Amino acid sequence: MLNCGLIGLSGGGKTTLFELLTKARAAGYGTGRGVAAVPDARVDFLSRMYHPRKTTYAQIEFLDLPGLPPGGGDRTAANRLLSEARKSDALLHVLRGFPREGLPDPDPARDLEELEMELVVADLEVVERRLERVHADRKADKAELPVLERCREALEGGRAVFAAGLSEEDAGRLRGYELLTGKPALVVANLDEAAFREGEFPGRAALETACREKGYPLLTVAARIELEIDQLEGADRQAFLEDLKLTEPGVQRLCRAVYRRLGLISFLTAGEDEVRAWTVAEDTPARQAAGKIHSDIERGFIRAEVASFTDLEREGSLAVLRDKGLLRLEGRDYPVKDGDIINFRFNVAKGS
Ligand SMILES: Nc1nc2c(ncn2[C@@H]2O[C@H](COP(=O)(O)OP(=O)(O)O)[C@@H](O)[C@H]2O)c(=O)[nH]1
Ligand SMILES: [Mg+2]
Incomplete structure (x- = not known):
């Protein structure tokens, strides 16, 4: 499952946002872990249509990382936090945009700068250590050197590795180092x-301006009030959401933004047993997407029977789509699209 770390200075609202996203109670100490079901109206629609025994949304795991002590004073705490952040697939920088007693006036661009600098310094250490080692070891893979040099150059200029314009292949060479600024954020x-x-x-x-220049998608939330509204019921809840001009709850906006930033899509499967959303990278070939469900389906792949969700929503049933020729049979290399409803046809090999 995709894993997304919430990172930020203390008091910015990470824990509040974490509770909003995951409905989990925050851990009293250390890193909290919780899973958000990615809201998806298409799954809801299919579920109403099929009345399945089980409905499963796509999932993102969020980590409520300990706050970075302001001013960078406490190195032990900072290092512990950074080593936990390294394990995340993506990072959400949570910035305080509200005044709070005992803290400086809100200035989210300043906090982003401070936060990014922490990550840059930590990465620079890793890259320099690695450069030394590759230089010193005659047997080391020297193909890494130019990539590491480019990272060092970016980091020394105060820029994130993800913004250094590395090719996918070069970025792949760095994967093992878990660079913090190499992660989508x-x-x-x-x-x-x-x-x-x-x-x-x-x-x-x-x-x-900072987000545009540095290459971060920017979202706004009002975590505390959204969390309060989330705990209300029915009509009250609706009224408060409208008052906030919230057409879409925070969880939904955030999960969608994370998907977009990471180049992910959902395809759907529907039947009486289960209606389910599956997460894959954009343009994943059909056969590989089938492997998400089960390796047998990937191995025995014959064809993918594909309907688009918008067609199904309009026409009302797969039978109508079939009559109208709107069900497509696609081969193993078909690039799966967001919202495709797929029925995989496959052989189960004997003896396996
Ligand atoms: N005014 C306001 N206060 C918030 C908001 N989100 C969180 N807070 C408050 O700010 C304080 C710190 O929030 P917390 O989630 O613990 O921040 P963390 O240190 O980053 O985990 C708490 O008292 C929250 O109630 C918000 O959107 N608006
Ligand atoms: Mg917290």
Whole structure:
């Protein structure tokens, strides 16, 4: 399962956002782990249509990482946190956009800079250590050298590795080092209720510029009020959501942004047993996508019977789609699209 670390200075709202995303209670100490079901109206629709025994949404795991002590004073705490962040597939930088007693005036661009610099310094250490080792070891793979040099150059200039323009192949060479700034990252500005409603907050222009220049998608949330609303029922809940001009709950916006940043899509399977969303990278070939469900289906792949969700929603049943010729039979290399409803046809090899 995809795993996404929440990272930020203490007091920015990581734990609040974590609770909102995962419905889990925060761990009292250390790193909290929780799973968010990715809201998906297509899954809901299919579930109403099939009345399956089980409905399964796509999932993203979130880590509520300990806060970075402001000012970078406590190195032990910072290093512990960074080593945990290394295990994440993606990072969400949670920035405080609301005033809080005992903390400096909100300035999310400043906090992003501080946070990024922590990650840059940590990565630079890793890259330099590796460079030394590759130089010193006559048997080491020298193909890494130019890639490491490019990383060092970016990092020394205060830039993230993901923004260094490495080819996919070169980025692959670095995977083992778990560079923090090599991970896909997003920025979440956490706002007060009023600021969120107005779409205006202290330091907005500076933050937008920084995110554009550094290559972070930017989202806003109002974690505390969204969490409170989330705990309400029915009509109250709806009224509050409308008051906040929230057409879409925070979980949904965030999960979608994470998907987009990571180049992920969902395909769907539907039947009386289960309606389910499966996460794959964009354009994954059909046969490989089948392997997500079961290796037997990948191995014995014959064809994928594919309907698009929008067609199904309009026409009302797969039978109608079949009559109208809207069910396609695709081969093993067909690049799977977001919202494809797929029925895999496969052989089960004897004796396996
Ligand atoms: N005004 C406001 N306060 C918030 C918001 N989100 C969190 N807080 C408060 O800020 C404080 C720190 O939040 P917390 O989630 O513990 O931050 P963390 O240190 O990053 O985990 C708590 O008192 C929260 O209630 C928000 O969106 N608006
Ligand atoms: Mg916390």
